[in-house]
Amino acid sequence: MAEISEEPKFTLRLIIDEEKNKVVLAEACRDFVDVLFSLMTLPMGTIVGLLKKHQKSEIGCFSNLHNSVAEMSIDSFMTGACKEMLLNPRSVKDADCKRLKLNLNPNDDGLKYFKCPFFSNCNKCSDFSGSDCACGSLMEHEIKLTEDDDHIQNDVDGVFVSGRSSFIITDDLKVSVDSTGLVLKTLNSLGCSDVSKLGEQLLDIGLNEIMRLLECVFYSNTPLTDALLKKQSPQDMTNIHKLLLTPSCLKETKTEVSEESEFTIDAIVRKQDTKILYVECGEDFVDLLFSFLAVPLEYVCDTSLGCTGNLRRSFKDLTVDKRKEEGLGSKCVLPHYYKCQKQVSVITTEEAPLYYRYRNSNPRQPDYSLTRDCDRTLLYRKDRIVPVIVIDPKSPSHHGRDDNGSGFVKRGRRFTVSDDLIITTRGCLSTSICFLKKYQIKGEDVDVHVIRIREAEVMNLLRASLGTSSALNSALWNMIAKKPKMET
Template sequence: MAKSSEKHKFTLRIIVDEEKNKVVLAEACRDFVDVLFSLLTLPMGTIVRLLENHQKSDPVTLGCFNNLYKSVVDMGSDDFETEACKQMLLYPRSVRDVQCKRLKININPTEDIKCFKCPSYCQLYSNFNTSECHCGNVMNNEIPLENKEQVAGKDDANGVFVSGRYSFILTDDLKVAVKSTELVLNKLKSLGCADVSKLGEMLLDIGLEEVLTLLGCIFSSNTPLTDTFLNKQNPQAVTRIYKSLSPCREKKEDETEPEKVVTLKAIVRKQDMKILFVECGEDFVELLFSFLAVPLESVWEISGSKISLGCIGNLCRSFKDLSATEGTEIPTFIGMLPSFYSFQMQLPGIITQQPPVYYRYRLYSGQVSYGLTTDGNRNPYFRKDRLVKVVLMDPKSHGRDKSTHCYGFLKKETKFTVFDDLTITSMNSCSTVSLLKKLQSHADDLEVQVISISSSQALNLLRASLVTSSALSTALWNLIAKKLKEETDLWNPVSKKVKEEI
């Protein structure tokens, strides 16, 4: 953890209803609001890792995401295409990493992107020192990167996500707005706290630990400020609502590309139609793993109003409203994953950034003189005909494939078992009989249903993964019910006769 983040503190003024021991309002500086909004930019896998490390004895449980992340941890390296694939999922990057380096408290400091090449004269480069060149060598020779991406808005008048030198008002449910006397009066009246003689004030020092506690509370509480700063514990009451509705993304008429569909074998318990587990290929598991790479702001955006999860919605709406009303120029990265985070099957509305373009300057001898640069015009005295564009290899590909872009993190033609709580294991790791014993299931009570999942239907699975501990049964029950009805109609003579008459 960066030392600056460990030592830096914010002063937060909270207005407290002393009779109810409840935060009414909080007054915060711009830097604190920047840190608050930065939580929305974190990939879901990063949030799971940070919260588990923050409170190891009793970590905050985010639906099925903890099991999903642990499955990556427990999975052997042989199941992945390359060694880098597992690291990319355990430590997913954000397209806003560069912006977050300017935060006064950055709870997820990341290293600068590095570049490595083969020790021979091959012209392939990679961002990972474990990548294998097509000649068979490991690409572990680090090449200096010059003219690294500059952080926009270094003027002190601008923050990272909000501009100006304003103070801000925060409600207990994390609605954020620019401070004004009119706003404070209206908030006090609407909250039934017009009698200010009953209100107290507290000045709090907010550091790294408090921000991490607040991160856990925004998922599970409607009053995260009270729970973080007054109760000083992670709340046990969880506010989570799931609506199993059709995906919020509609198919456009001009979209001709067919949707990606995967087929699963669902093992269903007859008495309650609960999905105990599914048997599937690597494409469905990659869809689940892609959830870990999606930032929180994108999860909320593509899920629309289909989930209610703590105060995430209020924070996201405040982020958008402040950007619009204050004219803050914030790059739009909703639904965007960093370079090379391309999966065999991805959620609709999620795209992957193009990899950066690097150049090297070639001397007469053919050697590199000034390392790599992202700027082809870095020096007016350089001859443009000696600037050579560098080939950056996809860390998911093998060097022998000479591929600069590929889809998929897991080895092809691999079979997996995915449990209802999204714990994932390789099918060759245990026998079917042992599995049924573990689930305390009788063979006569089970049946196998073959179902198909499209990329747009996978949105229901994402939502269920956030708010329940039984994501498969919650999100896919309608497919099981539909399949059962079709089979019932097929074998019901009366139903069959009616259909023939029609």
């Protein structure tokens, strides 16, 4: 008897232009659209890991950022948790994605907290095993979290879309609620009004197909055709982002910026063509670049940018976003432990959750558990409820809790960042010499420009990291033209 696969599958109805061997439309159920929209919520570091594992492919400069974290010595980070949270980033949407029929996040094993052996005295816990407690001990013992009834939802509504059972998806990933009028309008706009020339195909979609689709989102104008019909390799496609992410396409916006959100870097520029070879910077700018790995795809792609833009626009149009009601609709919100000492306002963090500990009376259960609800008197007596502080896992034990957040990398160090965002710790004089040898250039042929990075440049750099292997030059080219060389 053949083995029965337990992998979730979705059935897509493809309407195909058989003469062109091209997908015209796809009809999909709500569960598949939920999974498709979940791509927008995945942190870029997670997407890098998924494509590296399943498709052996890379994305712009994000793969270099991810590799830089992996290859950097643990001694360069504030704590071991810093490296873990960057290599395996988490999202504020993790709890929602657990309800998906197919959760694409391989790191989502549920919300867990850890305590040290002296928890009854410290009253502190951490999101990461091995964090340093303020008492100097390691937080390695998992503490049970009592699930809130508020998080339990029935299956009447979907995760990101609700109230509909059928959707149509165009080949360039525009998602709409299915209707006869919209289908006819789409067919006419594509020159496919003669339905006698159209074929139909039912296709079962699993993890492999979705991974191929995820890859094609970044490399193809027609991801449904290439990923599901032709099963085409991205090496045979044109990377449309390289065409769209020219310097003239990057936005130049004016924002009021405080000193706290400015980052000063030294750009090493080749005189001949004013190209940035690399930059030297302190820990704050490296923290910023590393935080890009935790930013969801939704905030990296622009609504005007190819298929990722179409998918993001559909995601914004068809989902109810609670952040809009809270005034956070335009901001990227990360979990509380990604907060750094210096960050821009467009990338903000949640407040650390407030928990209470209580002692279990059943000897078969762990000694303590956590809850958010201090009024659930049926579970425990109120006099045994004690507030618990969720610490910043980036802070070493001797720092205790830091409300302003600490950084990922250790303070007082210098780093070099290449044009394609390979980050290394700057060791000594030989670092500069190695770079000059790499580019086969003399010292007299380069200038050092001091650049101040503000929020507009941060967003340009974030988006350039997605679609080009020359992020620094794509995002900062206009600043080099404006800045005089550093006085020596």
